[in-house]
Structure formats: C-alpha cells, structure tokens
Amino acid sequence: MVRFFYIYRNIARLIYILKIIIRAALWLFCNNIYIKNKHLFSKKGPLLIFANHPNSFLDAIIIASNYKRRVYFLARGDVFRKPIFRFLLSSLNMIPVYRLREGKENLHLNDFAFKASIKLLLKGEAVLIFIEGTCINSHELQPLKKGTARILEGVQEKGVFPAIQAIGIAYNQLYGIGKTINISISKFNFKNKIISASDRVLFNKMATSILNENIIIPSQKTNIKKTVLYYFYKPYYKLIYNWVSKKTKGTVFFDSVLFSVLLFTYPIFLGLLFLILYFFHIPLPIILITLVSIILFSKKLAD
Numbered sequence: 001m002v003r004f005f006y007i008y009r010n011i012a013r014l015i016y017i018l019k020i021i022i023r024a025a026l027w028l029f030c031n032n033i034y035i036k037n038k039h040l041f042s043k044k045g046p047l048l049i050f051a052n053h054p055n056s057f058l059d060a061i062i063i064a065s066n067y068k069r070r071v072y073f074l075a076r077g078d079v080f081r082k083p084i085f086r087f088l089l090s091s092l093n094m095i096p097v098y099r100l101r102e103g104k105e106n107l108h109l110n111d112f113a114f115k116a117s118i119k120l121l122l123k124g125e126a127v128l129i130f131i132e133g134t135c136i137n138s139h140e141l142q143p144l145k146k147g148t149a150r151i152l153e154g155v156q157e158k159g160v161f162p163a164i165q166a167i168g169i170a171y172n173q174l175y176g177i178g179k180t181i182n183i184s185i186s187k188f189n190f191k192n193k194i195i196s197a198s199d200r201v202l203f204n205k206m207a208t209s210i211l212n213e214n215i216i217i218p219s220q221k222t223n224i225k226k227t228v229l230y231y232f233y234k235p236y237y238k239l240i241y242n243w244v245s246k247k248t249k250g251t252v253f254f255d256s257v258l259f260s261v262l263l264f265t266y267p268i269f270l271g272l273l274f275l276i277l278y279f280f281h282i283p284l285p286i287i288l289i290t291l292v293s294i295i296l297f298s299k300k301l302a303d
Contacts, residue, residue, distance in 0.1 A: 022061060046163065052139070053132050053134065055169075056137075066183070072117070073128035127151070131207060150200070153194035176255075178223075185214070186210055186214055237262075244258045270294075274291060
C-alpha cells in the first residue's frame, strides 16, 4: 500500500510537470492567444464553466492552461476505452461522458459523469463543460445540450450556487501551427433556480446568446516566414503533419493529435540535434546556446 501511494505521488508530480510543458508547447504552437477579461481566470470557489467546442481536445488544453487552479472537464467517453488511456486522462482531470452514437449501453455511465461533476462543484472545484456536446471543427454554435443545466440543477439542490462563466474560443485556422486564438470569458448571471424543463430551456437560451457574443473569430491570417529556420524544421514537421493527417482523416482530432505528437517528439528532435553537434565536438556551451536560440526564434516563424 505504501509503495502504491509513493508511485501515485510521483505520477502526480509528473502530471504537474507535464502541465508546465504543455504551457510552453502552446507558446510555441500558437502565434498569439488574445484573452478578453483575463482576470476572470483567477476566480476561486465552486465554478461551473461552459464553452463552445470547435477544436476537440485542444479547446480544453488551451482553456484549462489559463486557469491557475485545477480544472476538471468532461470529455468524450470513447477515448477512455483502454485502461491506460482511462488512467492517464483521469489523471489530467478528465471525466468521460458518452453520446448516443457511442452506444446506448454506455449512456447509463453519464450518471457517473453528472454525479462526479456535482460532487466536485460541492467541494469548491472548477468544472468545464463543452455545452454543445459535440465538436465539428466549426465556429458556428450547435444546439446546446441539457447536461450543463442538469449539473447546475443538481448542485443547486444541495444548496450551493456556483459562479458560472461562459467562454467563447475561436481560431483563425483550425489546422496546423502558428494559429491566432481569441478567448472571451464572461460572467454568466443566471439567478434562477433550475426546477423545471422550462428553466433548463431558459438557461440554454441565455447561454446561446452569450456564447454567440463571445465567439470572436480572429481576422489575422497565419503567415509562415520561409527563413532558414523554416527549411530546417520542414522535414520534421512535414513528416509529423502527413502522419497525423492520415491517422485522423475524417475526424475532428487533427489539431489535437498534431499538438500532442509535436509535444512528445520535439524534445527527441532537439535531443538528436544535440547528439549530432556533440558528435562533431562542438563545445557544450555553444550547443546549448544554439538549442535555446532555435527554440526562441521558432516563435517568430509565424506572424
């Protein structure tokens, strides 16, 4: 038992380190991330967050990384099927939620997702829900599902009225690096106690209105500068890009998988470069300066 908790504690530390790495990776992966009402990301106490969902898991990664606190969020249940994925995703604060297309036999598991979300809010945690219930790689808002109102209703029944925030996230492009992102976050002042179906309809009506206001698509176009560094990266990036395109064809996961693969392979890429330079007896200080310069100037490849 002691050994188990020792392992779990070390895994928790690794997850914390991974979050730091993710923030650094987003800094490189995205050209600019503009945030409206950034101070709201510091909100404490029980917090229910709902957002639109144009770009699969990347939406959750970007939104959650801006909160200084831990954020739990509901994610599509089919990716939790393998035990290792279930463990890793659960460690990253993800809660599985299932849709009808993933099988009627799984729908009863949604009770777990709703109860887990309610329990977290009662403990004063933050829960993020993609209120459309689906992702279609589009900024056009889809009809909202009832899950968010249902969770709020469950929390209110326990006498807790969490703060509610509405987040609109929009990209100038939904595929590839160098993207510009607008995030607009607002307080959602829903004072009604949800009791009936009409209350849930009103909640979704007001949520649709505020999200449509908060979804502000960036007008900037991504321009990748074809410098020496561009041609240096091109073989590596093209290899990853083409592989991810093939693996995610017909799905909404391209950007999410591209980001993940780059996140885990980029250190390997830099490590190989280090070994090559070291093999040619380049002094260690020069190698380190070269690697740091490559990372910093990579940020300036897109405008």
